[in-house]
Amino acid sequence: xxxxxxxxxxxxxxxxxxxxxxxxxxxxxxxxxxxxxxxxxxxxxxxxxxxxxxxxxxxxxxxxxxxxxxxxxxxxxxxxxxxxxxxxxxxxxxxxxxxxxxxxxxxxxxxxxxxxxxxxxxxxxxxxxxxxxxxxxxxxxxxxxxxxxxxxxxxxxxxxxxxxxxxxxxxxxxxxxxxxxxxxxxxxxxxxxxxxxxxxxxxxxxxxxxxxxxxxxxxxxxxxxxxxxxxxxxxxxxxxxxxxxxxxxxxxxxxxxxxxxxxxxxxxxxxxxxxxxxxxxxxxxxxxxxxxxxxxxxxxxxxxxxxxxxxxxxxxxxxxxxxxxxxxxxxxxxxxxxxxxxxxxxxxxxxxxxxxxxxxxxxxxxxxxxxxxxxxxxxxxxxxxxxxxxxxxxxxxxxxxxxxxxxxxxxxxxxxxxxxxxxxxxxxxxxxxxxxxxxxxxxxxxxxxxxxxxxxxxxxxxxxxxxxxxxxxxxxxxxxxxxxxxxxxxxxxxxxxxxxxxxxxxxxxxxxxxxxxxxxxxxxxxxxxxxxxxxxxxxxxxxxxxxxxxxxxxxxxxxxxxxxxxxxxxxxxxxxxxxxxxxxxxxxxxx
Amino acid sequence: xxxxxxxxxxxxxxxxxxxxxxxxxxxxxxxxxxxxxxxxxxxxxxxxxxxxxxxxxxxxxxxxxxxxxxxxxxxxxxxxxxxxxxxxxxxxxxxxxxxxxxxxxxxxxxxxxxxxxxxxxxxxxxxxxxxxxxxxxxxxxxxxxxxxxxxxxxxxxxxxxxxxxxxxxxxxxxxxxxxxxxxxxxxxxxxxxxxxxxxxxxxxxxxxxxxxxxxxxxxxxxxxxxxxxxxxxxxxxxxxxxxxxxxxxxxxxxxxxxxxxxxxxxxxxxxxxxxxxxxxxxxxxxxxxxxxx
Ligand SMILES: Cc1ncc(C[n+]2csc(CCOP(=O)(O)OP(=O)(O)O)c2C)c(N)n1
Ligand code: SF4
Ligand SMILES: [Mg+2]
Numbered sequence: 009x010x011x012x013x014x015x016x017x018x019x020x021x022x023x024x025x026x027x028x029x030x031x032x033x034x035x036x037x038x039x040x041x042x043x044x045x046x047x048x049x050x051x052x053x054x055x056x057x058x059x060x061x062x063x064x065x066x067x068x069x070x071x072x073x074x075x076x077x078x079x080x081x082x083x084x085x086x087x088x089x090x091x092x093x094x095x096x097x098x099x100x101x102x103x104x105x106x107x108x109x110x111x112x113x114x115x116x117x118x119x120x121x122x123x124x125x126x127x128x129x130x131x132x133x134x135x136x137x138x139x140x141x142x143x144x145x146x147x148x149x150x151x152x153x154x155x156x157x158x159x160x161x162x163x164x165x166x167x168x169x170x171x172x173x174x175x176x177x178x179x180x181x182x183x184x185x186x187x188x189x190x191x192x193x194x195x196x197x198x199x200x201x202x203x204x205x206x207x208x209x210x211x212x213x214x215x216x217x218x219x220x221x222x223x224x225x226x227x228x229x230x231x232x233x234x235x236x237x238x239x240x241x242x243x244x245x246x247x248x249x250x251x252x253x254x255x256x257x258x259x260x261x262x263x264x265x266x267x268x269x270x271x272x273x274x275x276x277x278x279x280x281x282x283x284x285x286x287x288x289x290x291x292x293x294x295x296x297x298x299x300x301x302x303x304x305x306x307x308x309x310x311x312x313x314x315x316x317x318x319x320x321x322x323x324x325x326x327x328x329x330x331x332x333x334x335x336x337x338x339x340x341x342x343x344x345x346x347x348x349x350x351x352x353x354x355x356x357x358x359x360x361x362x363x364x365x366x367x368x369x370x371x372x373x374x375x376x377x378x379x380x381x382x383x384x385x386x387x388x389x390x391x392x393x394x395x396x397x398x399x400x401x402x403x404x405x406x407x408x409x410x411x412x413x414x415x416x417x418x419x420x421x422x423x424x425x426x427x428x429x430x431x432x433x434x435x436x437x438x439x440x441x442x443x444x445x446x447x448x449x450x451x452x453x454x455x456x457x458x459x460x461x462x463x464x465x466x467x468x469x470x471x472x473x474x475x476x477x478x479x480x481x482x483x484x485x486x487x488x489x490x491x492x493x494x495x496x497x498x499x500x501x502x503x504x505x506x507x508x509x510x511x512x513x514x515x516x517x518x519x520x521x522x523x524x525x526x527x528x529x530x531x532x533x534x535x536x537x538x539x540x541x542x543x544x545x546x547x548x549x550x551x552x553x554x555x556x557x558x559x560x561x562x563x564x565x566x567x568x569x570x571x572x573x574x575x576x577x578x579x580x581x582x583x584x585x586x587x588x589x590x591x592x593x594x595x596x597x598x599x
Numbered sequence: 600x601x602x603x604x605x606x607x608x609x610x611x612x613x614x615x616x617x618x619x620x621x622x623x624x625x626x627x628x629x630x631x632x633x634x635x636x637x638x639x640x641x642x643x644x645x646x647x648x649x650x651x652x653x654x655x656x657x658x659x660x661x662x663x664x665x666x667x668x669x670x671x672x673x674x675x676x677x678x679x680x681x682x683x684x685x686x687x688x689x690x691x692x693x694x695x696x697x698x699x700x701x702x703x704x705x706x707x708x709x710x711x712x713x714x715x716x717x718x719x720x721x722x723x724x725x726x727x728x729x730x731x732x733x734x735x736x737x738x739x740x741x742x743x744x745x746x747x748x749x750x751x752x753x754x755x756x757x758x759x760x761x762x763x764x765x766x767x768x769x770x771x772x773x774x775x776x777x778x779x780x781x782x783x784x785x786x787x788x789x790x791x792x793x794x795x796x797x798x799x800x801x802x803x804x805x806x807x808x809x810x811x812x813x814x815x816x817x818x819x820x821x822x823x824x825x826x827x828x829x830x831x832x833x834x835x836x837x838x839x840x841x842x843x844x845x846x847x848x849x850x851x852x853x854x855x856x857x858x859x860x861x862x863x864x865x866x867x868x869x870x871x872x873x874x875x876x877x878x879x880x881x882x883x884x885x886x887x888x889x890x891x892x
Contacts, residue, residue, distance in 0.1 A: 219891035233884045235877030238686055240678075257887065259866045262875050264685060266864070269711040273678040276671065280651070280682025283669060284690070285873030288682070306672055397888050404877045436873055437667035437683065438690055440646045445661050445668035448654075456617070456662060457670075 022208060023072045024156065025085040025102070027095025031063035033149040034091065038069035040153050040170055042391050045073040046220040047166040049213025053505075054391040055081040057583060060245070060329045066094060073210070079357060079392060079505025083586045087159065089152055091134070103127045108206045110155065112148065132201055137193065147190040154194025159202055161209035167191060219396045223361040223387040224249035226398060227317050228257075230365025231289055235404050236315070237263030238281040238288040240274045245329045246385040247291040247319040271296035275303035275316065282307075282314045283446060285436035287369050291317040294336050295326065301344040304378055308348025310446040311424070311432070311471070313372035313407075316340075317365070317381045319388040322582045331582030332385035334501060334552035338561065340380040341530045347468075349475040351379040352530040353483060356504030360527070361387065362398035367483055374407040374478050376431060377471075382529060384552065386584040387502040408433045415442040422453040426466060430473030475531055482528045485536050489522030495598050496541060499550040500526040500558055502584055507550055509587030510594060521594065526558070532565040541566070546598050547574045550590060554580040611635035614645055616665040621656060626777030626803030630724050631663055633775075633783035634693070638666075641788055648691045651680045653700030656730045656805070660695045674705030677712045680719045681860075686872040688861045691791060694721040698739045699729045702760045706738075709760065709798070713769035716795040718859035722787070723760060723798070724777075726805035727812050734808035741811060761852065762841050764798045765834070770855040771797035772837070774847060776821055777804060778814045782849060789851055795859045802847060817847065824850030832856075 024041065028034045038054060045052040050073040059065035072081045084104040090096045090111045103109065110132035132155065134148035141147070150171075157167055168188060175183045228250045231239070239258065241251045255265045263286075268274050274290040281288040292300065297318050307314050320336045322328035327335075340352050351371050355364040365381055372379040410433045415421060423444035425432040432453075435442035445455035450467060452458045489511060499507050504525050511521045524540045526533065541547065547568075549559040556576045568574060577593040579585055614635040621627050638648065648666035652658040654673035661668025667690075671679050676696040684692040701709050701723045712719065728746065729735040735748035739760070743752040761772045771793040775783040783801065790797040802821075804814050824840075837853035862868050 216892055219888060221891040225891070229884065229887060232887070233879060233881075235875075235879075237872045237875055237877075238682070240682065261880065261883070262866060262870070263872060264865055266685070268678065269707050272675060273708055273711070276675040276678040277682035277685075279671075280669070280679035281686045281872075282682075283679075284649070284683040284686045285871075286686040286875075287877065288686075302672055303675065310669075310671070396892055397885050401881070402879055404879060406877070436687075437649045438647060438687060438871075438873075440644070443646055443665065443667055445670065447668075447670045448672060449670065455668075457659075 021072065021074045021082075022087065022160070022210070023070060023082055023085045024087040024089070025099055026069045026089045026091075026152070027099055028067060028091030029063070030059050030061060030065050030067050032067070032091045033146065034067045034069045037149040037152050038071055039391065040174070041156060042071045043170055043220055044153070044157070044162065044167055045071065046218060046393050047170070048162060048210060049215040050075060050210065051078050051393045052220060052391070053078055053080060053393065056390055058330045066098060068095065068099060077393075078509070080509065080584065080587065083588045087156070089156065091148075108159070108202070128203060128206055130201055130203070132197070134194070137197070138190065141193060142186060142190060147186070150187045150190035151194030151197065154191035155198040155202070157191070158195045158198030159207060161207055163212065164191070164195065217396045218393050219398070220391050220393045221358060222249060222389050222391055223355070223358055223383050224319065224389060225253050226358045226361035227291070227365045227381060227383070228253040229398065230362040231369070232258065232261055233362070233402060234287065234366040234369035236287045236289045236369060237261060238278065238286040239263070239290065240266045240268050240277040240281070240288075241290050241292065242268055242271050242274050242296060244293045244296050246321055246389045247293050247317060249389065250291040250317055271299040272303065275300040275314070278314050279303060279307050279312050283310070283312045289315040289317065291319070293319050293321045294323045294339070297336060297339055304340070304350070305344040305346050305348060306448055307378040308350060308471070309346070309448050311376040312446065313376055314378050315365075315368045315372050315381065316378060317383065320382065320384040328582045330385070332502070332552065332584055333580065333582065334384055334557070335554075337382070337500070337529065337551070337553070337557040340382065341561070347472070349375060349377050349472055350530060351375060351377075351482070351528070352382055353379065354382045354501045354527060354529045355387065356501050356525055356527070358392045358394040359398050363402070364483060364527070366399070366402045370403070370405040371478065371481060373409070374405065374431070374481060375474055376407065376434060377474065382501065384502050407431070410435045410442070412439045415439050423455045424451060424453045424467065424470070426453055426470050429477035430470045431477060479531065482531065485527050485533050486525045487522060487540055488525070490520055491522065492543070493520040493522040494544070494546055495519070495521035495594060496544040496547045497521060497523045497550055497594070498526065498537070498547065498558065498562065499523065500529060503550050503552065506585045506587040506590050510590035513587065513591040514594065529561075532561060534565045537562065537566045541569070541572060545571065545573060547572055548577050548594055548597055549574070550577045550585065552579050552584060554578065609639055609642070611639050614638055614665050615663070617662055619659070619663040621659070622807050624806045625656070626726060626801070626805065627657060627660070627724055629777035629780045629783065630722065630801055630803060631660065633780050633787055634664060634722070636784045637787035637791060640784065641791055643691060647689065648693065649683055651676050651683070651692065651694045653696045653705065654731065655697035655700055657695050657697045657700070657724045658731070674700050674703070675708070676700060677705060677708035677719070677721060680721070681712055681717045684717060684719050685861055685865065687874070688718065688865070688868050689871060692719045693791070694719055696721055696723055697730070698723060698725040698727060698760070699737045702738045702758060706763070710763060710767040713764045713767040713796050713798065715860040716768065716770055716857055718795055718861050720790045720793070720797045720799070723800045724803040725760075725800050726803045726809055727757075728805050728809040730805045730808050744811065746808070759841060761798065761800050765837055765841070765853055769798055769853070770795040770857050771851070772853045773797070773799045773851040774849050775799060775801045776817055776847070776849055777801055778817060779821070779823065779849065782823055786851065793854065795857055820845075820847055822846040822848050824848060
């Protein structure tokens with residue numbers, strides 16, 4: 009039995025789906041399970057699909073665990089825990105052969121015909137016993153975790169630790185005890201109801217050198233590590249987690265988080281703080297980004313470093329606030345009036361969320377201008393397992409910053425001094441001898457407004473030159489796969505995981521493909537893409553939007569050879585690609 | 600801290616950058632003069648002051664007033680000023696925001712800064728017109744105001760920013776008049792010394808685009824409160840003054856002592872965030888990462 013189970017474990021990858029309605033505690037249950045699997049030494053990732061209201065509509069949460077590093081969930085599901093029958097109707101087609109379905113509150117008889125006969129379905133009462141034993145339906149979630157632990161063959165002690173960490177500090181020992189009782193009750197019910205041959209026995213590995221967290225949290229960690237000490241924002245899904253994580257912790261670093269009246273205030277306030285000398289940041293999503301455009305341009309003109317994290321959700325307009333999309337790829341590149349140097353970084357993993365955020369602050373101060381970290385909901389809000397620590401080392405580079413003594417030595421300080429690299433040494437208010445004016449109107453070296461065409465020309469060139477000067481410091485792209493591969497794929501952000509897994513599927517069939525991960529979206533890595541495409545016949549751009557924004561960007565920045573067949577693989581359904589979808593898409597496009 | 604300048608040189612020229620080029624007779628001259636005198640009298644240094652302005656004729660203020668200056672966007676004076684103050688509470692942060700800037704496009708910020716009690720001084724040169732854009736009606740234009748944007752006269756009721764600020768929780772509101780510079784100096788000194796949000800609305804004639812609210816027109820309609828030294832924390836009285844229809848009551852209309860936003864929100868309001876030495880603080884960050892294990 010045990011040996012067979014381990015064999016099965018080696019073959020997996022196990023995917024667990026929890027389905028129910030918003031308000032059922034699906035997220036809570038799934039999060040604990042994901043953390044538990046991580047503590048078990050597995051690589052766990054989650055996929056959340058939530059409605060934007062707090063209660064009532066269908067929600068699903070997938071947890072995938074694997075012995076190999078993974079970045080994303082898959083289509084198929086091995087274990088399905090349904091809190092209601094509607095969830096079953098919706099997700100039954102995803103069940104793998106031999107899958108197990110546990111359904112609360114209903115007979116297994118309600119299984120729709122779309123469920124394969126190879127799926128074992130059992131009624132698994134949760135709400136009712138929870139109510140009877142503990143007086144509250146809520147405890148069904150802990151019971152579910154107990155039942156799933158039995159089903160997966162997990163020992164209970166790591167779970168006990170997690171329950172304690174979750175409840176002890178805030179709620180005390182009594183609450184811990186009740187929750188543990190619920191876990192055990194679920195476990196016992198599992199023993200009674202789950203067929204023995206359907207059990208899994210996931211082996212336990214001791215690996216505590218891994219963490220599990222969301223991209224938003226990694227961005228927040230990166231901000232603290234980079235010395236961000238001022239954060240102003242207006243609540244918006246899916247960026248609020250950055251701020252919520254920072255809010256209770258930034259004080260320990262001497263910093264402050266402010267909830268402001270709107271996004272206009274958020275960015276303008278961050279710019280004010282940055283001008284006065286702090287490393288400052290804001291975070292938002294599409295609607296807030298639209299409101300920030302004017303101030304974005306201001307930061308470019310007055311040459312103030314500021315960092316903006318944008319976690320994309322589905323648009324246009326309010327769109328689907330809790331669903332993922334890459335529909336704002338061009339917003340910060342071509343949005344905002346006028347021309348000014350700007351940088352847009354696009355992390356594709358949790359580690360990159362951290363390291364790119366640190367880089368964003370360094371780049372902003374070197375450039376003396378705005379830098380955007382562009383994520384999407386899939387990367388921002390789903391949990392992923394990654395190595396501890398997120399980086400071994402990092403630096404803080406504040407660019408051309410004058411000390412008070414250096415300022416004092418200046419005979420006449422010029423904020424916008426014209427230099428070879430375009431970057432003018434900076435100082436902050438409060439320092440004698442450094443008095444200057446930052447001016448949103450076109451200005452001369454001393455910051456005073458000017459409409460002289462010669463000055464305009466020089467200043468424009470000075471500002472734009474900065475981007476060239478810091479080019480060597482930009483984050484380079486990464487190329488995966490053999491250079492001679494026939495199929496070339498380009499993608500950005502959260503499609504990285506599914507693209508790499510799709511390439512693995514292809515490799516298993518003997519098809520070679522290579523992948524160019526765009527990591528600095530702007531300035532665009534034109535030279536690197538051109539080199540990557542040399543000798544390639546077949547290019548597929550994978551992106552989560554309708555119009556092919558990444559393709560549009562490529563077409564404007566790279567000269568394609570006439571022999572190159574260029575295709576777009578796009579998805580504008582409100583979820584990220586699965587690796588299976590990309591695999592199928594690539595096979596179809598590259599026949 | 601900035602080095603104190605030579606006492607002998609402590610006259611208002613200490614704060615002069617360039618000669619102003621506003622229309623001769625513009626109310627902004629009185630405001631500029633008064634602010635320089637207030638700064639001299641409070642023994643402030645140019646390097647410890649930041650003047651933030653919006654877009655409008657008032658926006659040119661930092662071109663003429665010598666200190667650190669930030670000429671930003673139309674309507675965003677208040678958030679910029681708050682951001683500066685929060686990271687360096689030692690600075691005197693003064694926002695100069697027109698009636699269009701503060702009460703139209705930027706009104707939201709004004710009310711929230713009042714609510715927070717951000718420790719900044721906002722001066723509104725209220726010329727009751729959009730001057731820089733050549734004379735459209737503003738939210739404070741008198742009813743019936745004929746302008747290029749309102750050829751048949753405005754039909755809206757003008758708003759009073761001081762009433763809004765008082766309602767939103769401002770701890771210092773005052774009204775002045777560009778034609779009464781000595782009085783303005785006393786208001787500015789009080790506003791600069793106030794710990795918390797201070798809004799000073801200055802009736803300020805635009806001789807080019809507002810032919811109604813002229814110096815003479817105001818002179819007949821102002822009433823200056825006797826003392827600006829002691830002001831009761833009396834909201835009822837403030838409302839009565841603000842509601843006077845026959846007169847513009849000039850002076851500090853309301854003042855209250857309440858902890859400022861910075862005092863409440865900063866872990867150490869004496870130490871400037873802007874002056875923190877930044878290090879990777881690896882050990883601390885690693886400890887936070889460990890929580891995700
Ligand atoms: C977002 C934006 N909208 C419009 C303008 C055009 N604009 C410049 S100044 C101004 C009105 C200024 O009025 P006020 O704030 O009263 O300043 P004043 O010129 O009277 O001092 C407007 C509408 C702008 N600069 N920015
Ligand atoms: S247009 Fe009006 S506000 Fe502007 S400078 Fe002239 S008088 Fe002053
Ligand atoms: Mg005006």
